[in-house]
Amino acid sequence: MEFCAICGGPLRARSMRRDLPWELRLRWQTKVVLLHDPAREFETLEEHYRGGKRKEAPRLDFRRGPGLEIQKTRAAFMPGGRFRLEGSTLGTPHAEFAGPEVEANEHPGRDEGLEWTQLPYYIAAHEACVEIAERVAACPRSGVRVRSLCTVWKVLRMRFEARDIEVMADPNPDADAARYLLMEHGYYLPFQFHDGGSLWASGHPRHWCMSDPIYPLDSTDAILSNLKPCGPEHQSPEISSFQQRFTTLPRELQDHVVSFLETAEPLPSRCTRLLPHEHWKHMLVSGRHLPFLWDVDIAAVERYCSSADDNAGTRPDWELLVRSLSQRLVRRGAQDDAVSMGLEENYYDRGDVPNGLRNRRRIWQLVEEMYVGDVLPVARVRGWAAPPPPPTMPRYWDEDGEPVYPVIRVLGLADSYSEMVWNRSPRRKD
Structure with missing residues (x-):
């Protein structure tokens, strides 16, 4: 299952049984937008400052001209985790998805001819979540760093970079390494959506987190x-x-x-x-x-x-x-045996508001809390091995998305819980 990079919710394939009540409720999750940057700012910076080998490299200028803003392409989620692009312009009624199939949220590489094998880099999100993100950017408030869809792109792109660095730093990664980076706040989802270690595994289609955030009823x-x-x-x-x-x-x-x-x-x-x-x-x-x-x-x-x-x-x-x-969703700090006790929703749990509006408030808050570099790679401990050193991550932009020069590398995080277990283990030999 693929997930929306903004809200953490599932991206669903379009069903042939559109008459089913639960299919109607979840239809908004089938409307997918792939975001990509035609200016390839991240890839250019990565190649220009790769590994810190050229700290004296000249500063790059990324003033975006017409046609170089972040692009939105509607797509249909396909079985196997791929997306089929639409064959016509965004916004065209009844557009057919007759374009090519692409992958999203995947690290690009070069083939034997040194050509990029994945261009552009697509980030998948619900169309509804992208609309909310653009609304947040259009009415900036004090303390909110998201000022454009380009800022949102940089936030998400650096999150996936942190995930890639984390996986590459793992000496023995799982064959099916996590395809999505789980935020510390759990996307403000109720505890039941994390049951069994699988996001959304036990979420009921009628739960408020599954409701359409754009068109809540009445x-x-x-x-x-x-x-x-x-x-x-x-x-x-x-x-x-x-x-x-x-x-x-x-x-x-x-x-x-x-x-x-x-x-x-x-x-x-x-x-x-x-x-x-x-x-x-x-x-x-x-x-x-x-x-x-x-x-x-x-x-x-x-x-x-x-x-x-x-x-x-x-x-x-x-x-x-x-x-x-005006109240926000907050995560309870209380824990029981290192397990989070779930979600406290303040007014939106006690008040009589539509489920879609509760979900909209959650997504709006997630976007307002975004800033570039809000996720760092974590050094995971596997088994009884010694904790690896925290990986580092380049910092191309500041928290507002403005270019940083010279580029520095930020130290990642250590898996404190795993490190604590390893330090207390009787198998440890000093």
């Missing part, structure tokens, strides 16, 4: 169903004074003050009641503070407000709703 109505009425308010003199001064400011100054809440970090869950409720409602529908809710139905929100106004004493608590929706 998402606006489901979000509004979480609105709670405001309780009796007894504003302190300080809060009343702040609101009076805030509402007298020009609208552009009010917007400037509120803009400081536009951050990738979750808002504190405790309501302060400093801002008027109308501002919190605007945060929900504007898309600036909760950009992953890009499809909120403004008309449905206004209808809800009209019905709420008809019932005295039932003013909805927009502040509580916005603060709750």
Whole structure:
């Protein structure tokens, strides 16, 4: 099974039984995009600075002209782990996949004639995940390093480079070496998706992680169903004074003050009641503070407000709703016998939101947390052998994807758990 390089979910072959309910739910996983770089920036840098032999080599200029941006090619996942490219332009309705078959996420090499055997280097991802990544890049927030699809490409390309280095550094790699690099946060997947050491092995088709993140059903109505009425308010003199001064400011100054809440970090869950409720409602529908809710139905929100106004004493608590929706998925730190206890989902576990929206929030967060070089190769310990030295990895770009000069090699990681077992082993001889 192949996996999406962005969300870690499976890439599925198209089924002939499209009338099955579970096939309809999983259809989004069959829509695959292969990303590739026509400028071959990574391969050029790798060859230019190979092995650090030319530290004095001149700095390369990779200003991208028209036609050299990261390319997206739709493809169909085929049995045997290969992909068949579409035979027409991306976005053409009912495009037929009549192009050549290619591999993805595989290290390219040279044949006997010193020609590249795999060109270009394809990275496979769900079409939905690529769309979310592009949306993240289009509305950058404080603390987010992904500013373009090119940055996403560099993040993923260096992750696969770390995997390749890790496999090559293994003195006795498995015949079927892991084809995908598992992130430390486990892609924020529930523990059951790692059962038996196989990602997604026990995932049920109806689980929220399997739901379409682009088209969740009735998402606006489901979000509004979480609105709670405001309780009796007894504003302190300080809060009343702040609101009076805030509402007298020009609208552009009010917007400037509120803009400081536009951050990738979750808002504190405790309501302060400093801002008027109308501002919190605007945060929900504007898309600036909760950009992953890009499809909120403004008309449905206004209808809800009209019905709420008809019932005295039932003013909805927009502040509580916005603060709750801003919460992130977090991995529990608690462990039992070195086994992770699973996933804590904050509001998205307790709130009544569509499964597709929960999955979208997960993928959005994964992209916002990306940075170039966020994965390093690990020196694995096999059996009772001594821990090998950590492998090194070249650093061609900084965390934002800007070229680094001169190129340095970053030390990888040691498998601390395996090293601990080896050090405690009675078979060890000093």
